[in-house]
Amino acid sequence: MSRLHSTLLALVLGAAAIAGLFAAVQTVRLGQKTSAQTSTRAAARDLAFRQARLTRWSRSLQEARAKRPPALPKIPKFAPLESPPATASPVAQTAPTAPPKVTYARRQTVVEYRHATGSPSTATTSAAWSDDGGQSDDGGSSDDGSPSGGD
Secondary structure (H helix, E strand, C coil): CCHHHHHHHHHHHHHHHHHHHHHHHHHHHHHHHHHHHCCHHHHHHHHHHHHHHHHHHHHHHHHHHHCCCCCCCCCCCCCCCCCCCCCCCHHHHHCCCCCCCCCCCCCCCCCCCCCCCCCCCCCCCCCCCCCCCCCCCCCCECCCCCECCCC
16 A cells, blocks of 8 residues: 555544544533423423323223223023934944045146257267377376277
């Protein structure tokens, strides 16, 4: 970093520090002004206002509590129902029934064949592919030990 860049960076950081210090001082000064302006008379007035609001709310709560909901209507009486006739075997009623058998069915697989357009790219080359590029270190033999072509 050059000397000019270092100086400019130091100036920018200094300006940011001064701006932050100024903002902090102003904030503290504003807080001191508001706390000094609050007098006991204003605090008493605010307290009385809140007390009156609390009293009104308490009174409305007492009135709501004194009210009772209307009486419920009487339950109508119906004729008794006849019970269903009893079956011969009580065991048959309590025996659990087997759940119905569930059969899962899958859709048939759909396969679509598309024919390639143009000629197929199955061109063959006469030379075999080699990963060593025709150059071998062991005197002309390929990786599998057989001699390489081109001798």
